Amino acid sequence: MLQKIFAAVFMAAVAIADPGYSYTSSENNQILNPVILGYTYEGMQSYDLRSLAQQQHDNMFNNLWDGSTFVNGKPCGNTGKFNVWDWAVVMQSTVDGYVITKNSTMSDQLDKIFKGMEEFYDSSMKAYHVTPDIGNSDIDYDDNAQIASAFITAYDATQNKQYYTRAQDVVSFLLDGWNKNYGGVTWAYNKSYIATISTTESALAALRMYNAGDKQQEYITFAQNCLDFLFQTMWEESDQLFYDGLGTLTTKNTDHFTYHEGTALSLASMLYDMTKNQLFVTYAEKLISVSLNRELGLYNRDYSNYQLRFYKDGANFTQLMIQGLVDYHNLVDPLDLSVTHEIARSVRYLIDFTVADKGYFGDPNASQNSQTTTNNWNHAAGVSDSWTPDLSQYCNGDSSKDVNYQLLYQASMARCLWLPIPIIEIL
Numbered sequence: 141m142l143q144k145i146f147a148a149v150f151m152a153a154v155a156i157a158d159p160g161y162s163y164t165s166s167e168n169n170q171i172l173n174p175v176i177l178g179y180t181y182e183g184m185q186s187y188d189l190r191s192l193a194q195q196q197h198d199n200m201f202n203n204l205w206d207g208s209t210f211v212n213g214k215p216c217g218n219t220g221k222f223n224v225w226d227w228a229v230v231m232q233s234t235v236d237g238y239v240i241t242k243n244s245t246m247s248d249q250l251d252k253i254f255k256g257m258e259e260f261y262d263s264s265m266k267a268y269h270v271t272p273d274i275g276n277s278d279i280d281y282d283d284n285a286q287i288a289s290a291f292i293t294a295y296d297a298t299q300n301k302q303y304y305t306r307a308q309d310v311v312s313f314l315l316d317g318w319n320k321n322y323g324g325v326t327w328a329y330n331k332s333y334i335a336t337i338s339t340t341e342s343a344l345a346a347l348r349m350y351n352a353g354d355k356q357q358e359y360i361t362f363a364q365n366c367l368d369f370l371f372q373t374m375w376e377e378s379d380q381l382f383y384d385g386l387g388t389l390t391t392k393n394t395d396h397f398t399y400h401e402g403t404a405l406s407l408a409s410m411l412y413d414m415t416k417n418q419l420f421v422t423y424a425e426k427l428i429s430v431s432l433n434r435e436l437g438l439y440n441r442d443y444s445n446y447q448l449r450f451y452k453d454g455a456n457f458t459q460l461m462i463q464g465l466v467d468y469h470n471l472v473d474p475l476d477l478s479v480t481h482e483i484a485r486s487v488r489y490l491i492d493f494t495v496a497d498k499g500y501f502g503d504p505n506a507s508q509n510s511q512t513t514t515n516n517w518n519h520a521a522g523v524s525d526s527w528t529p530d531l532s533q534y535c536n537g538d539s540s541k542d543v544n545y546q547l548l549y550q551a552s553m554a555r556c557l558w559l560p561i562p563i564i565e566i567l
């Protein structure tokens with residue numbers, strides 16, 4: 141409640157500074173401010189995030205759910221199964237929506253998603269495989285960590301014990317993923333690559349398990365070890381960001397993705413909230429500063445104009461950055477307006493430049509999506525890119541056909557819309 145008041149007060153302050161642009165449906169339209177967003181385009185309107193998120197959730201089920209499972213390529217008339225990562229994110233996005241709406245249809249959907257995931261579950265490993273091909277498919281720690289977090293938050297929201305007991309099994313699998321030689325959590329079971337994302341997300345799952353009632357000190361120790369490891373071993377000083385991972389201590393993969401810093405931000409914020417140890421504020425502040433720094437590699441740096449620099453990743457990764465920003469706002473510093481503004485900018489970017497007819501594209505580059513998103517970007521950025529569609533996003537690789545909606549992107553986008561609602565309602 142307090143946070144909401146802070147947000148309202150500060151956004152009202154922002155509204156006063158508005159230089160006088162007007163938009164359709166401008167009532168209570170504080171955040172849709174060109175100074176914050178850095179752009180405008182013809183026909184731009186504001187959105188009520190609650191209804192946009194509900195619409196996205198409904199579209200996702202209408203497009204991809206066949207009554208008993210999610211079908212890959214349903215809009216294109218194909219059949220096929222999605223990977224368990226997609227399922228993890230749709231479970232989480234449905235929890236996020238249920239927390240906001242308390243819509244009982246959505247809690248029924250949680251139960252159906254949980255059941256649909258059973259075909260990925262390996263009861264001897266107490267973990268989920270990437271594909272239902274149990275025995276032959278990998279078991280990834282990052283997927284399992286997202287699954288555990290989704291189940292724990294589903295338990296928190298519904299008190300349904302099936303989610304809690306399954307999450308306990310998965311969390312014990314995650315703790316076993318700690319690499320005893322180098323530290324960190326490996327990407328997949330039986331594989332050697334140590335991944336930043338597996339390390340952050342496994343730590344988050346352990347902390348959430350603790351908060352949900354399984355109060356084992358081991359969970360907190362594990363999470364602290366994970367964060368210490370990341371700063372000691374995975375931090376790349378030259379880029380001021382984490383490595384993606386390590387093959388051994390000498391073969392570093394220096395890819396940078398927003399979900400590394402986003403999940404680490406959630407982790408540092410939660411550890412601070414739970415322990416009140418100032419060390420975690422130091423970590424969180426370092427992470428927030430690199431996450432908002434448009435000179436660094438989390439942003440698309442094609443444009444010299446900083447107003448046109450947005451997170452370079454699609455919704456599949458950005459959702460975890462949004463979560464990190466929201467966690468930092470809630471648990472560390474609700475008064476830092478630059479955080480609120482970046483949540484608004486990055487969500488609004490996805491709404492404006494990755495939107496399709498019945499959902500969203502996965503590609504963050506407007507000119508690779510549709511003619512409409514290309515036009516919006518050209519107008520907003522003052523450029524004249526031509527539409528060069530990423531054909532893999534369309535049915536049969538044909539840009540005159542429907543979009544081949546992917547569950548991962550639809551669920552990720554739903555999260556990007558649900559997560560900010562306690563802070564920002566109108567965007």
Ligand SMILES: *[C@@H]1O[C@H](CO)[C@@H](O)[C@H](O)[C@H]1NC(C)=O
Pocket residue numbers: 194197198243244245246
């Ligand atoms: C509740 O959720 C269902 C399923 O997504 C949706 O069809 C329905 O419109 C929602 N109800 C409200 C009041 O938003």
Ligand SMILES: *[C@@H]1O[C@H](CO)[C@@H](O)[C@H](O)[C@H]1NC(C)=O
Pocket residue numbers: 279329330
């Ligand atoms: C892990 O590796 C061991 C030894 O090579 C093998 O027997 C086992 O089947 C593997 N397990 C999985 C789930 O890949």
Ligand SMILES: *[C@@H]1O[C@H](CO)[C@@H](O)[C@H](O)[C@H]1NC(C)=O
Pocket residue numbers: 397452453454456457502548
């Ligand atoms: C998710 O997004 C990243 C970064 O934008 C991209 O490289 C990756 O291919 C996407 N992953 C999937 C499975 O679509």
Ligand SMILES: *[C@@H]1O[C@H](CO)[C@@H](O)[C@H](O)[C@H]1NC(C)=O
Pocket residue numbers: 440442505506507508528
């Ligand atoms: C988008 O893709 C086009 C074509 O590949 C490229 O020229 C442009 O620089 C990209 N823009 C951004 C913002 O990534």
